[in-house]
Amino acid sequence: MRLVSIALFGLLCSVLLLSAQEPPQPEHDATSLAKTTQNPVGDIVSLPFQFNFNNGGALKDQSLFNLNFQPVVPIHISPSVTLISRTILPVNSYPGPNGTRYSGAGDIQQQMFFTPAKAGKVIWGIGPAFSLPTATTLPAQTGTWAAGGSAVVLSMPGPWVLGSLFMQLSPLTDSNGPPRTNLFLWQYFVNYNFGKGWAISSAPSITANWDAASGQQWTVPVGVGISRTLVFNRQPMTLGFQYYRNVKRPDDAPSTAVRFALSLIYPQKPAGK
Numbered sequence: 001m002r003l004v005s006i007a008l009f010g011l012l013c014s015v016l017l018l019s020a021q022e023p024p025q026p027e028h029d030a031t032s033l034a035k036t037t038q039n040p041v042g043d044i045v046s047l048p049f050q051f052n053f054n055n056g057g058a059l060k061d062q063s064l065f066n067l068n069f070q071p072v073v074p075i076h077i078s079p080s081v082t083l084i085s086r087t088i089l090p091v092n093s094y095p096g097p098n099g100t101r102y103s104g105a106g107d108i109q110q111q112m113f114f115t116p117a118k119a120g121k122v123i124w125g126i127g128p129a130f131s132l133p134t135a136t137t138l139p140a141q142t143g144t145w146a147a148g149g150s151a152v153v154l155s156m157p158g159p160w161v162l163g164s165l166f167m168q169l170s171p172l173t174d175s176n177g178p179p180r181t182n183l184f185l186w187q188y189f190v191n192y193n194f195g196k197g198w199a200i201s202s203a204p205s206i207t208a209n210w211d212a213a214s215g216q217q218w219t220v221p222v223g224v225g226i227s228r229t230l231v232f233n234r235q236p237m238t239l240g241f242q243y244y245r246n247v248k249r250p251d252d253a254p255s256t257a258v259r260f261a262l263s264l265i266y267p268q269k270p271a272g273k
Contacts, residue, residue, distance in 0.1 A: 030197035031159070034229035037238050037265060038161040038191045038199070040152050041084045041115040041125040046072045048263035057246070057255030062095035064254060066106075074268065079117060084125060086111040094139045104137030107181065111150045111167065123163075126151045131169050131181045143176025146183075154189075161191040184208040197229035197238075204244055212250060220248040221257065229265075236265040 036042040052066040068090050075083040090106035110132070113125030131146035146169040154163025167185040174180050189203035204221040225242025240261040246253065 030229055030231075031193050031195060033236060033265065033267065034193050034197050034199050034227070034238065035156055035161050035191075036267075037229060037263060038189065038193075038201070039123065039154060039156065040072075040086070040163075040165055041082075041113050041123060043074050043082060043117075043268055044072070045074065045266040045268065046263050047266075048072070048261060051260040053258045054254035055256050055258075057249060058252045059095065059254045064095065065093040067091040076117065082115050082117045083127070084113040084115060086113070090140075092137060092140050094137065102137045102139050104135065104140070106135045106137070106140040107142055107144070108132045108134045109169070113150065113152060122153065122155055124151070124153045129167050129169060131183075133176070141176055142174070142179055142181050144174045144181040145172045146170060146181040147172055159193040161189065161193070164188045178211065179209075180211050182210045184210065199227050199229070201225055201227060201240075201242075203242075209250075216250040218248050219246055219250065219253060221246050223257075225259070227261070236267065238263040238265065 036044050037046060048068075048070045050068040050070065052068070054064040054066065055062070068088055070086065070088050073085045075085060077083050088109040088111075090108075091104070092106050093101050093103040096102050108131070110130045112127040112129070114127050115123070115125035127150060129148050129150040131144065133141070133143050133145060135141040148168040148170050150165070150167040152163060152165040154161065156162075165185070165187045169181050169183045171180045171182055184207065186206045187203060189201065191199050191201040193199045202224045204223060206221070207219045208217045210217065221244035223242060223244030225240055227238055227240035229236070229238045231237075238261070240259075242259040242261070244257045244259070246255050246257075249255065
């Protein structure tokens with residue numbers, strides 16, 4: 001897994017270097033596009049791929065790999081309301097005994113946010129959330145149909161994008177026993193855009209598993225990352241690298257996470273064009 005992470009880092013560097021050969025994009029457009037992608041309920045279609053490498057802690061020198069494909073699609077249901085669909089499709093690879101690995105899909109999560117079509121100084125969205133028992137690899141199988149709510153609130157003053165996203169998933173039915181999906185998520189995000197599509201950010205996902213034993217419920221990461229929004233071969237995209245360390249975690253959880261992110265961006269065309 002370390003070789004894979006090195007290869008992905010090399011790929012990111014190569015694409016960034018190649019982007020310098022593209023005709024320069026207007027700084028205002030790149031920064032504006034970057035801020036729109038940092039808005040969870042922005043009016044933009046994006047196809048993010050997150051490559052997560054989890055190490056340390058209970059894993060020691062082994063790695064747990066997670067790939068999240070997270071398509072975001074805005075649906076204009078009326079002139080005043082937009083529905084933002086955010087789907088999380090995970091693929092996991094867990095270390096097993098004697099060098100074996102358990103690999104396959106995880107449970108699919110679906111978030112939906114109803115948000116005003118015309119954003120104000122404070123942007124918000126609220127809607128239902130669901131978790132489907134689609135996991136195919138044994139360590140990820142929950143057998144839980146879960147549902148709950150999600151909400152996001154943010155502001156975009158100057159070069160900043162600041163906000164929080166909340167989600168609670170509670171079990172409806174369960175056919176597999178523990179572990180069940182009884183999950184709380186709080187993700188705060190702080191982004192500073194310093195021009196030409198570059199941004200520095202922190203967006204840790206703080207989670208609580210309410211079914212875990214006392215003292216084993218919370219996972220609290222801290223960290224920071226850097227990203228670049230650019231146009232490569234006429235395709236807008238964002239590339240990013242992030243590092244997080246879990247300052248609080250269950251005993252059986254990893255202690256660090258390295259994330260490489262690639263997001264393909266498809267800006268919405270103005271009406272009538």
